[in-house]
Amino acid sequence: MSATSGPSLAPTRDVGEIYNWTELLHFFNHTLPECHVELNENTKRVALFVVYLAIFVVGLVENLLVICANWRGSAGAGLLRLYVLNMAIADLGIILSLPVWMLEVTLDYTWLWGSFSCRFTHYFYYANMYSSVFFLACLSVDRYLTLTRASASWQRRQHRARRAVCAGVWVLSALIPLPEVVHIRLVDSFEPMCLFMAPFETYSTWAVAVALSTTVLGFLLPLPLIAVFNVLTARRLRQAGQPAGRRHCVLLAAYVAVFVVCWLPYHLALLLLTLHGAHISLHCYLARLLYFFYDVIDCFSMLHCVVNPILYNFLSPSFRGRLLNAVVHYLPKAQTREGRQASSSRSSSSTQHSIIITKEGSPPPAARPHHLPSLHFQAAPAPPASAPRSLVGS
Structure with a gap:
């Protein structure tokens, strides 16, 4: 996509007043040195359209199912389902912006939807992107805190605190993209294009500031929180000596690995291309390859x-039970009993894949001031309304 936190090479002073082409070409010559690289743009556009379409279809179905299953009962005491629900809403927002990027790629980055949609679509994408990452970090931190804190006062306050954190994440994610979005404009030269258009005199400064803020806020700050607190949670689970502890540790490692694999190439390419020319000098072929594959990354x-x-979600037996229960809820009444029996059978026979930490047999707080409650790993029964206070890791 042409302006989604990516390097843009079309600075201007005003929407209706494009720089003269001599000045613009001089800028291009200092950022894109001439070298011959055989790259097929048509093949890239077709491949991107297919991948965007696949992500849109699969992601739309998955996130709608997650929202449907978690919306009912998201206020359950002691559950981390609130973060999972909000993360699914943010991911759904990203998914809903994909049709625009698919068409933009197919039309060779020509923008046909007007000036307002040029800014709003990018703002909508940025806000949901930051929200998704922040909710993932909050989930990692809160999972560990709920596992280690056994006081009754913490348990009473945690759900109210989660609601406040979720509201704060949405507000913060709505504010962060504003400095970048104000410089995204529709430029109608040969073909209308939606581009990052900071003033020419300060364009490099703005581009570097935007790229650094995107990388710091969207990757460098969340990554240590996600990695450290997942490692601490895995260490705590291994110390508990539960039979399924190794499987849970592998799942926690997968949480961190997926975040790194998805976001590290993007932020690395973004920084290299933004710094190229004015601050660092990349090899000609490397620069061309990065510009060509940036959209793919x-x-x-x-x-x-x-x-x-x-x-x-889907690796969790408790989620699958909630999902089946939500489906049964909308079936005709004659099929309700059969659906509940199937839900109970599936939940009882499922292999535990997600982390469920319950505090079993805990006496009143006054009777246990000097030790932590024991840890018990089990599949949450369906329907979830009868489950004890628990920490659900998925």
Whole structure:
């Protein structure tokens, strides 16, 4: 996509007043040195359209199912389902913007939807992108805190705190993209294009500032939180000595690995291309390859909208029970009993894939001031309304 946190090479002073082409070509010559690289743009456009379409179809179905299953009962005490629900809403927002990027790629980055949609579509994408990453970090932190804190006062406050954190994440994610979006404009030269258009005199400064803020806020700050707290959670689970502890540790490692694999190539390419020319000098062939494959890397980063529902929801027997229960809820009454029996059978026979930590047999807080409650790993029964207070990792 032409302006989605990507390097743009079309600075201007005003929407209706494009720089003279001598000045613009001089800018291009200092950022894209001449070298011969055989790259097929038509093949790339077709491949991107197919991948975007696949991500859109699969991600739309997955995230709608996650929202449907988690919306009912999201206020359950002691559950991390609130973060999972909000993360699915953010991922769905990203998915809903994909048709625009598919058409833009097919039309060789020609923008046909007007000036307002040029800014709004990019703002909508940015806000949901930051929200998805922030909710993932919040989920990692809160999972560990709920596992280690056993006080009754913490348990009473945690759901209210989660609601406040979720509201704060949405507000923060709505504010962060504003400095970049104000410089995204529709330029109608030969063909209308939606581009990042900071003033020419300060264009390099703005581009570097936007790229650094995107990488710092969207990757460098969340990554340590996600990695450290998932490692601490895995260490805690291994110390508990549960039979399924190794499987849970592998799942926690997958959470971190998927985040790194999806986002590291994108932010690395973004920084290299933004710094190229004015601040660092890349080899000619490397620069050409990065510019050519930047859209492919950008598209690849959106795979988290497909993988997140699987890791944090579909691998969980409790989620599958909630999903089946939600489906049964909308079936005719004559089929309700049969559906509930199937839900109970599926949940009882499923292999545990997600992390469910319950505090079993806990006496009143006054009777246990000097030790943590024991840890018990089990599949949550369906329907979930009868489940004890638990920490659901997916």
